[in-house]
Each structure stands twice: as C-alpha cells, then as structure tokens.
Amino acid sequence: MRVALLDDYQGVALRHGDWTKVEGATVVPFRDHVHDEDELASRLADFDAVLRIRERTEFPRSLLARLPRLKLILATGIRNKDSIDLAAARELGITVCSTEALQRETVELTWGLILLLFRGLPREMASLRAGGWQLGVGRRLTGKTLGIVGFGTMGIPVSRVALAFEMKVIAWSPNLTAERTEPHGVQAVSREQLFSQADAITLHLPLSDRSRGLVNATDIGRMKRDAVLVNTSRAPLVDQDALIAALRDGRIGGLGVDVYESEPLAADHPFRLLQNVVATPHIGYVTQENYDLFYGQSVENLQAYIAGKPMRVIN
Structure with missing residues (x-):
C-alpha cells in the first residue's frame, strides 16, 4: 500500500507517527501544498491512501472521481464534512477515517x-x-x-x-x-x-x-x-x-x-x-501534542483498515 502524507510543511510527519508499525506500506511525505486540482490528481494517482492535516487540502467530488486507486483518506481533527465530499467518497468506495483533536x-x-x-x-x-x-x-x-x-x-x-x-x-x-x-x-x-x-x-x-x-x-x-x-x-x-x-x-x-x-x-x-x-501561519492547532495525536491515531487507523477492521470511520 502506498500512502501519501500531504502538506507536511515542517517535515515532521514521519517523526510524530510510528509508520514502521504498518507492514507493507510505503509512506511518502510531501512538504509543499498543491492548489491546482490537475496537479494534485497527478500527484496522488499512484497512491492507495492519503493523510491530510486538518483542512489544508480539500477533497471535492471532482478530485475523488479522478483517483480510482484511492481507497482510504486519513483525515485528522473533528471538522471534515465541509472539506471532504463524504457522499462522493462513500459512492466511490473510499473509506474516510479521522482522529481526535486537542481544542x-x-x-x-x-x-x-x-x-x-x-x-x-x-x-x-x-x-x-x-x-x-x-x-x-x-x-x-x-x-x-x-x-x-x-x-x-x-x-x-x-x-x-x-x-x-x-x-x-x-x-x-x-x-x-x-x-x-x-x-x-x-x-x-x-x-x-x-x-x-x-x-x-x-x-x-x-x-x-x-x-x-x-x-x-x-x-x-x-x-x-x-x-x-x-x-x-x-x-x-x-x-x-x-x-x-x-x-x-x-x-x-x-x-x-x-x-x-x-x-x-x-x-x-x-x-x-x-x-x-x-x-501567524495557521498554527493555532499546531503543537507537538496535537501532532502526536493526529499522526499516532492515523497510524492506528491505517493498521485497522489493512486488517479489515476500519476504525474512527466518519463516512
């Protein structure tokens, strides 16, 4: 399974989650943000799963429909319904899991x-x-x-x-x-x-x-x-x-x-x-403790999905 970690601005995604626990997964972090949907669709075409931090990258129906290989979105935080088309994800067979968040x-x-x-x-x-x-x-x-x-x-x-x-x-x-x-x-x-x-x-x-x-x-x-x-x-x-x-x-x-x-x-x-x-550069929720929670629970969500028992599913 290939997993894309999006918008890893600080280059810390691999440190805050123990991705070595996930056997058979290739995890690829991206430090830049892609605004253009065509470019983003091209980047994600070869990935089975993507992780996004909060609402940095949106997943509308138009994007999801262009990613036939995508089967899992690892969302983070409690507000996702306005920036991920959950109905489209469900129709396309894409599971969306999220995490808790510190307020x-x-x-x-x-x-x-x-x-x-x-x-x-x-x-x-x-x-x-x-x-x-x-x-x-x-x-x-x-x-x-x-x-x-x-x-x-x-x-x-x-x-x-x-x-x-x-x-x-x-x-x-x-x-x-x-x-x-x-x-x-x-x-x-x-x-x-x-x-x-x-x-x-x-x-x-x-x-x-x-x-x-x-x-x-x-x-x-x-x-x-x-x-x-x-x-x-x-x-x-x-x-x-x-x-x-x-x-x-x-x-x-x-x-x-x-x-x-x-x-x-x-x-x-x-x-x-x-x-x-x-x-400030949208750092209200950006703390070590929140990142540990986001990435740590995302690792758990990925493991559960691979085991056929998805957890923290929101769609």
Whole structure:
C-alpha cells in the first residue's frame, strides 16, 4: 500500500507517527501544498491512501472521481464534512477515517495574539534585535473589555482567561442568550454593542453558509479606533476587503490573524506587510501534542483498515 502524507510543511510527519508499525506500506511525505486540482490528481494517482492535516487540502467530488486507486483518506481533527465530499467518497468506495483533536491550543494562541497587539511586542522585539530600545507605549488588559463572537468550545475558555486578567467580557452570536453566558460571568449583548464597546474582539465560530461574511463592513466600522480584532477561527467569517481597508486607513487598532482565505499565504498579501497586523501561519492547532495525536491515531487507523477492521470511520 502506498500512502501519501500531504502538506507536511515542517517535515515532521514521519517523526510524530510510528509508520514502521504498518507492514507493507510505503509512506511518502510531501512538504509543499498543491492548489491546482490537475496537479494534485497527478500527484496522488499512484497512491492507495492519503493523510491530510486538518483542512489544508480539500477533497471535492471532482478530485475523488479522478483517483480510482484511492481507497482510504486519513483525515485528522473533528471538522471534515465541509472539506471532504463524504457522499462522493462513500459512492466511490473510499473509506474516510479521522482522529481526535486537542481544542485548547487555539485558545492559547488567541491570547498570545491579544498580548502581542496590546503591548506592541513585535515592534519592540524587532527594535531590540536591531540594536534599538523602546519605541511605543503599550496598553494593559486589566479593566478593558473583551468581546467574544461565538460562545462555545473555544469562546468559553477564552472568557476564563479574560476574567483572570480582570477584564469585562461580553459576547454575541446569532442565537446567544444571557442564560448561556451569565453562569460564566459573561454578559450577552447585541451585535452593535459588542463591536462598539469592546477593546479586543475575538472570533470563535465554525464556518458555514450562515456565518460566512458574518463580520461585515458595518461591524468593523463600529469598532473603536484603538480596538483590535483577532481571528483564529476561519478567514471567511470576516469581509476581508473591508478589514484590509480599515487596517490600511488606521480606522481600527490592529489585527491578530492565524487563518487565511488561501493558504499558504501569498508572499505579497497585505497581512504580511501592514504594520498593524500580527500574523501567524495557521498554527493555532499546531503543537507537538496535537501532532502526536493526529499522526499516532492515523497510524492506528491505517493498521485497522489493512486488517479489515476500519476504525474512527466518519463516512
């Protein structure tokens, strides 16, 4: 069996999973990302199985239909239905197995981005490295207001950290009620109140037809001039053109971002160039512990499939 390990950006796929346990399998890692479907179909034509990390590579029906040899997709994480055509996979006899995922990693990165923005740390660190000294005056978190859009698996633990910093925490999402937020010491507010009152706004919603473009130009226009927006969820939640325009014009304080409409991010993208943007390369879930889980359970899934007893099947 030939197995392709896709989008192994850091070259660590063979280290985080013990692929030697799988007898008779040839495992081939690829460190680059392929956007073009024709090129991807050509690359995968001779493989029986592919492993993908989260949603880095999508598998629509059009691609799956061009891979007659493919019999197994080793997906990772809990969100796969929007980026793998599970119905097509089932019709074509392709088994899709997934893994568990650790959720708090992204919460930690969210707070890293908030702290970097509030204290102006990237600029200060760059100055020190270049031989300089203090350049700006940062802001503290205590007493400020955090606005959370989406109060669930991610939003709730994010709020706990904010309360530890003695921040006021407000939250909004389309169906959010005070009954859900008040036990956590968080105030449910209107959409207008959240975007106009918060000093920092962080997004924690899954992407769907309903949430796509949810944060629009009007919302961004309501933000305080020194307020920051943090997005570690999904890029299409926000109107990207309106966001970039606000950042360029200095109408908001800054952006902390880990997710993009097209990844890897283009070399000339404004988020790489704007001084009021702190950008990370989609590393919210990228930790040693999560990779051990992704690759380790994928090895188990591959062994089980070869033994004729597939496990963690999602289609």
